[in-house]
Amino acid sequence: MKQDLEEKTVSTRKIFEGKVIQVQVDEVRLPNGHLSKREIVKHPGAVAVIAVTDENKMVLVRQFRKPLEKTILEIPAGKLEYKENSVECAKRELEEETGYVAAKMEKIVSFYTSPGFADEEIHLYQATGLQKRESNPDDDEFVELVELTADECFKRVETGEICDAKTIVALYHWRNAVSDQK
Incomplete structure (x- = not known):
C-alpha cells in the first residue's frame, strides 16, 4: 500500500513579487502531522527551442547570466507571458x-527545472524548416548567435560553457533523434 506523502498547506506568506518570479513561504503539515516551512519560487513557465540548421548545426545563443556571473551558451528560450500559448x-x-x-x-x-523549491516548467520544442531573418532581442537582452555541430556542443558541455539543464536535455534529445534515424 502506498504511503500518503502529500504535504497540506496551512498558510502562505508572500515574500517577494518581481517581474519574473514570486517568492513565498508556505507552512505545511507533513504526513506525520508535524509542521514545517517550504520556501517556494513561483514562475510563469518558459519555453526552449531545439533549432537545427540545414547544415546540421544547433542554433545557440551566447549570453551573460548574472546568477552564474559568467557567459554561457544556451538554446533559445524565454518566459511565457501572461496567458501566452507555449508554441507561440x-x-x-x-x-x-x-x-x-x-x-x-x-x-x-x-519538465520542471528544480521541483525542490520552484514550480518553473519548461516546454521544449523542436523547430524545423528554418528560415533566417533578422533577430530582434528585448531591450535588456544581449545575445550572440552561435551555430555548432553536435560534437562541438558536447565539447562545450565538457568545458562548462554549456551548463544549463534545458540545453543539455536538448542536446541529448538531438543526439538520440539523430541516432534513431540511422
Missing part, C-alpha cells in the same frame, strides 16, 4: 533571439 512563445523567442523563423514547431517534452 517558442516561435517568438526563436525569432527574437536568433532571427530564425520555423515552418514547424513540435513539442518534445515539458
